[in-house]
Amino acid sequence: MSSSAxxxxxxxxxxxxxxxxxxxxxxxxxxxxxxxxxxxYQPLVFPAILHRPEGQTGEALVREEDASCFYHPTKxxxxxxxxxxxxxxALCDVVFKERHFCSKCIEKGKTKGKIKDLEHHRVxxxxxxLTLATLPVLLFWVSLLTAPIACYIAIRYWNAPGSxxxxxxxxxxxxxxLSLGEMVGWFFLIRYLVMKS
Amino acid sequence: xxxxxxxxxxEILGMPLKEKEYWKLPGVARDAFTLxxxxxxxxxxxxxxxxxxxxxWFSETYKRFYYRDIQAIVLTKTMTGKIYNSVYGGTAAFxxxxxxxxxxxxxxREVGIxxxxxxxxxxxxxxxxxxxxxxxxxTTLQTAVHTERLPSLGRLRSARKALHLIQAxxxxxxxxxxxxxxxxxxxxxxxxxxxxxHPKGWRSNDSRRHENGRSHEILSFLFLADAVISAIHVIFPxxxxxxxxxxxxxxxxxxxxxxxxxxxxxDLPKGVQCVVWVALAYIYISLMWIVAAKPIDPKYWxxxxxxxxxxxxxxxxxxxxxxxxxxxxxxxxxxHTPFPE
Numbered sequence: 001m002s003s004s005a006x007x008x009x010x011x012x013x014x015x016x017x018x019x020x021x022x023x024x025x026x027x028x029x030x031x032x033x034x035x036x037x038x039x040x041y042q043p044l045v046f047p048a049i050l051h052r053p054e055g056q057t058g059e060a061l062v063r064e065e066d067a068s069c070f071y072h073p074t075k076x077x078x079x080x081x082x083x084x085x086x087x088x089x090a091l092c093d094v095v096f097k098e099r100h101f102c103s104k105c106i107e108k109g110k111t112k113g114k115i116k117d118l119e120h121h122r123v124x125x126x127x128x129x130l131t132l133a134t135l136p137v138l139l140f141w142v143s144l145l146t147a148p149i150a151c152y153i154a155i156r157y158w159n160a161p162g163s164x165x166x167x168x169x170x171x172x173x174x175x176x177x178l179s180l181g182e183m184v185g186w187f188f189l190i191r192y193l194v195m196k197s
Numbered sequence: 198x199x200x201x202x203x204x205x206x207x208e209i210l211g212m213p214l215k216e217k218e219y220w221k222l223p224g225v226a227r228d229a230f231t232l233x234x235x236x237x238x239x240x241x242x243x244x245x246x247x248x249x250x251x252x253x254w255f256s257e258t259y260k261r262f263y264y265r266d267i268q269a270i271v272l273t274k275t276m277t278g279k280i281y282n283s284v285y286g287g288t289a290a291f292x293x294x295x296x297x298x299x300x301x302x303x304x305x306r307e308v309g310i311x312x313x314x315x316x317x318x319x320x321x322x323x324x325x326x327x328x329x330x331x332x333x334x335x336t337t338l339q340t341a342v343h344t345e346r347l348p349s350l351g352r353l354r355s356a357r358k359a360l361h362l363i364q365a366x367x368x369x370x371x372x373x374x375x376x377x378x379x380x381x382x383x384x385x386x387x388x389x390x391x392x393x394x395h396p397k398g399w400r401s402n403d404s405r406r407h408e409n410g411r412s413h414e415i416l417s418f419l420f421l422a423d424a425v426i427s428a429i430h431v432i433f434p435x436x437x438x439x440x441x442x443x444x445x446x447x448x449x450x451x452x453x454x455x456x457x458x459x460x461x462x463x464d465l466p467k468g469v470q471c472v473v474w475v476a477l478a479y480i481y482i483s484l485m486w487i488v489a490a491k492p493i494d495p496k497y498w499x500x501x502x503x504x505x506x507x508x509x510x511x512x513x514x515x516x517x518x519x520x521x522x523x524x525x526x527x528x529x530x531x532x533h534t535p536f537p538e
């Protein structure tokens with residue numbers, strides 16, 4: 001099964017010889033061997049494979065007094081958006097986590113980070129602060145610049161959302177302690193050099 | 198107290214613990230420059246979805262696969278681990294042989310022995326770690342609209358453990374499926390699926406950047422130039438040619454670094470990418486030759502080296518060019534764009 005634009009082969013074919021896996025090999029819980037090319041594989045198949053998603057088109061408006069879709073005035077409204085309250089046809093109805101939204105609310109939730117499950121990118125400020133604080137291990141003199149930046153980032157983004165997966169604030173704390181230590185070190189070094197000169 | 202709570206990541210002193218949202222699955226994929234860019238890939242089990250995290254520099258990119266949408270997951274055992282092992286083993290053996298020759302024929306003392314022993318030790322250690330990590334595999338997940346490779350499940354042992362946990366979660370939502378059901382719906386199960394685009398910046402096999410192989414082409418031409426100069430050097434040895442060779446070697450190393458950086462996460466075929474790594478090994482061997490073979494009679498050494506260089510560079514140049522042009526032709530045919538682009 002070769003790939004073509006817009007369509008791809010099902011996974012249930014041997015990647016080497018292209019032969020389909022035998023049904024009994026699926027969900028067997030063991031590594032199986034392709035009878036044609038001896039490639040070892042373990043396929044898991046779930047009931048979702050039997051359901052093909054069908055797109056909704058939206059029902060046309062029959063009577064003039066019927067409520068119409070906010071985005072498609074000729075289509076019949078079937079539901080209200082739970083985010084902004086506009087009427088939606090079946091085509092505009094986006095079901096997310098068993099709730100109904102319009103595409104604009106979904107987009108807003110994604111860009112403003114209001115819907116956590118739609119977020120696909122986060123900056124790890126704690127890692128950034130800690131790296132800036134520990135960078136002087138390699139280059140001592142850069143700490144003159146990186147220490148205050150690390151300290152600023154750690155304090156400024158202390159409450160900013162970090163990784164989606166559980167993570168403590170220990171990196172921020174280390175970054176603050178290290179960068180403060182570096183700044184104190186620089187203070188005494190400069191003071192010493194000034195006094196000496 | 199708030200500070201302490203946030204440091205520990207949960208409530209304390211009689212307050213209930215925060216319910217854990219994600220459980221990490223075994224396996225992690227690191228990219229080639231992980232020490233610099235912290236490029237890693239993990240999988241986490243959530244309540245209703247599988248979370249894939251691609252870590253790069255100081256940010257994370259997420260992809261969620263809801264249990265109700267997962268249609269199939271296929272794990273395929275690969276030879277990658279064995280190939281890496283043979284490369285590491287071969288390199289360790291090379292240093293071992295070099296040390297033996299150095300001690301036996303060239304009268305190496307402490308420094309030479311220690312340096313080669315360190316290199317040999319490093320490669321033996323990498324070989325050992327790679328062997329202990331076990332066999333390699335590729336794990337791919339299918340939903341109704343796309344297929345996605347799960348890079349963190351690249352080792353057979355951890356992948357099978359993870360699959361067991363994922364299977365339990367998916368079956369909790371969808372129920373189990375056996376061979377009789379698959380047989381009954383054979384056509385539906387083995388039919389094609391539609392594919393959607395991946396989010397921008399997402400790093401996976403299915404969303405690789407297109408690369409036309411310009412840097413590979415330049416590298417191949419540089420190798421051909423090196424082959425020509427080496428061949429001339431065999432017949433008419435001259436200092437000006439040596440100077441030219443040194444300049445060419447410096448540009449080769451520069452272009453090679455550029456090419457390696459360029460080919461990461463691209464759609465270039467494995468063969469084209471492989472040629473660059475072989476070329477890197479070839480340059481490395483050439484340098485070792487220059488360093489190790491100096492005590493031999495200079496005339497004989499120079500003659501042998503330039504023959505080796507002429508053959509090696511011409512093979513790499515020709516193979517590299519042939520593969521790049523073949524790739525461009527294939528790409529043009531597939532996307533209906535004129536060749537050359």
